Amino acid sequence: MTFQSPLVPWLLLTAMAPVWAAGGPASGTARGSISGQLTDTQGKPVAGAQVRLACGGAAPMTAPTGADGRFAFSSVPPGTADLSATAAGFVPLRQELRLADGQALTLNLRFTSLAPHADSVTVTAAAAQPDIEQPDPAQQINVREQMLDANPGRPGVPVSVPGLPAETASGGIKAPQYFAPGVAGDHGEPIAQYLRVGSYLVSNNLSANAHGNGYADPNIMVPAVIESVVTDGGAFDVREGDHSVNLAEVYGFHDRLEPFVDLTGDTRDIDLTAGWSPANPATRAWIALEAAYGNGFLDTPEHRQQYKVNAFRIFDAGNHHITAFGIGYYGQSMLPGLVPIDVPGLHDTIDPRQRDQTHTGEAAINDVWRASPGSQLQLSGFFRTYNLALYSDFGDGLIRQSEFRTVTGGSADYTRTVNPWLSLMAGMDFFQEAPRRLDLDRYASTDPAIYGPFTPVTANNITMNFVTPYVSADGRLTRWLHYDIGWRRDQIGFDNTDLLNPANSFRKWVGVNSPKATLNWVPGEHPLLPAVSMSFGETFFTNDPRIGTGTAAGAPVSRTHAWQMVVSKTIAGTDFRVTMARVTQEQTLAKIDPDTGLQFDEGPSRNRYLTAAARRYFGGGFFEASVSKADARDLSTGAPVPEAPRTIADFLGTLDRLPFGLRARAEYEEVGRTPLGDGFNSVPIREFRGALMRQFGARIDAGIQFLIASGYTGQTTEVLALAGEADPFERVVGVYLPSDVTLSFRYRFGRVR
Secondary structure: OOOOOOHHHHHHHHHHHHHHOOOOOOOOOEEEEEEEEOOOOOOOEEEOOOEEEEEEEOOOOOEOOOOOOOEEHHHHHHHHEEEEEEOOOOOOEEEEEEOOOOEEEEEEEEOOOOOOOOOOEEEEEEOOOOOOOOOOOOEEEEOHHHHHHOOOOOOOOOOEEEEEEOOOOOOOOHHHHHHHHOEEHHHHHOOOEEEEEEEEEEEOOOEEOOOOOOOHHHHHOHHHHHEEEEEEEOOOOOOOOOOOOOOOEEEOOOOOOEEEEEEEEEEEEEEEEEEEOOOOOOOOOEEEEEEEEEEOOOOOOOOOEEEEEEEEEEEOOOEEEEEEEEEEEEEEEEOOOOOOOOOOOOOOOOOOOOEEEEEEEEEEEEEEEEOOEEEEEEEEEEEEEEEEEEEEEEEOEEEEEEEEEEEEEEEEEEEEEEEEOEEEHHHHEEEEEEEEEEEEEOOOOOOOOOOOOEEEEEEEEEEEEEEEEEEEEEEEEOOEEEEEEEEEEEEEEEEEOOOOOOHEEEEEEEEEEEEEEEEEEEEOOOOOOOOOEEEEEEEEEOOOOOOOOOOOOOOOOEEEEEEEEEEEEEEEEEEEEEEEEEEEEEEEEEOOOOOOOOOEEEEEEEEEEEEEEEEEEEEEEEEEEEEEEEEEEOOOOOOOOOOOOOOOEEEEEEEOOOOHHEEEEEEEEEEEEEEEEEOEEEOOOOOOOOOOEEEEEEOOOEEEEEEEOEEEEEEEEEEEEEEEEEEEEEEEEEOOOOOEEEEEEEEEEEOOO
């Protein structure tokens, strides 16, 4: 919203008087106009940027970009003009223009790279420019270097997404899942996660594995390569399938890296990261490496080691835009485990033999063929391997889980823009997951002093095939009203080979229809009207097909329905956003217990939540606050859904222009008390993380990061007895969250801009 003083028109009249007195522009010339849109490296609108136009000897004109990234200059004299655009976190762009008499020139400007030293975060609402690939209002986080590490020097989620707390456990090589309001995300609930390779969404979820349905591990990525994280604001997208119930996250990557070496460490841990791009700026490619060693902050050393390699390359060949991406990962460690939260001073696992080892390799490629200005064909594919060997104590003695899987997929879709009122998309996905030796073993003895041999509980070879056609239509109904409708049909084949009990083996195909509709009211820069988006969708997530120690095959999939409304408005330079949603899920026999292998139900359930967020940009930084309240209940009993958070609060701020050249970032996250079942509640989780950085010369950055934490991650209930206790009983357990301080040092190689 723009406020203008009544004096402004009189000042403009006074300023223009000499021109009018002189009789206006030279005879035979007519003034024109220049307008357009400014987007970031991912093609999303950049709000609040400054666009400057210099025309000959006339005084330069400036115009800010609106929420949709658009700008406009009127009454521009003909001739040569110099146009430039600046925004926090981006390398300024400049373009020379030639304007003919009376010409109305429309431009599409795009920042080509991020500023190399801009350590900040920018969150933008993309609701103002919905399109067929992203029809719903979304939040995009543009990542700036290493200050966004959720837990510097530690393994875990590589980027802290505002409003979606990442419980940063003290160590280990697996990361807890992001939370969504009303969803116990750290237990592998249906939250879809994708890696954006070109325009291809590569699934990062692992269905039906030892950690639970839909487990996603973003720890395989080197943090410095992540350019953006987008969290969608609709029920789901027709390009999203399994697990996309009420949240999908998409990680985007830089197309170049400033060559660097990062060293982060403390008294017990060290992390070395390096990135490199070819010297030729036209070559959009990079490779990044990471090696981490450490013992964590708990009393028992973790003996952790991790090795990562990520690589990226873009090729342009005629009308073909080809993107390739690869990942290699290996890690192992002793694991901090679940401890009773009511025992003072007990920070370590009750069984110090807990450990895990995992490795993965992945390659993906995307080809976007622009057949004509209004149409394109996308061809994509990926291949992934994954291995897990996990020893965990869940309260009944040490449990062993293991698996090895291959995952492969492909996609083809055609998009045609007919006119502003109609765009069409039709596509086909193929996806296969093939977990092998999906094992669950447990000790025969319950006496921790005399653990016997492992006793097999489950051992399965599983293959899941997905064949999915989808279509959607998108466009404008009126100037301010935008629609999107879509449909996908997932035909899913389950092949469950039970290696322990062959009679429990089965093969089955099931079909799932997933309609989707979104209606966006986008009034642009209207001073009073907000943008409103309403969406409805049906989707599903695959259940664990193992029967385990149960008696019959469970339901292959769980179907869900989602309704959502997002209202957003910029008032006095502050962006406000309110999200309201309702998600219902049918009752299905869905999972097996990680202790016993017994099956248990999920649903029928209903989750309602409301999230309010506000963010404001200012010179050298920004501030954002969000609060989510959720109510998730079992509809058959009315009881709260266990282990689903009810309150999430997040406050984030950055300052890039402090005295002595310092830059700072701070974030406070809190997850309120959560019902755990059987009358138990969790303790609140509070984390305050921050970073203070300073640049020395053009090549060196040094800084200090800290985490002040209280509470326990992964809180649940277990029946166990500690040393000196006669009988086991049910109690609340979790992984202790310690506080820490970390130092970092970054050196940039090569040419520094």
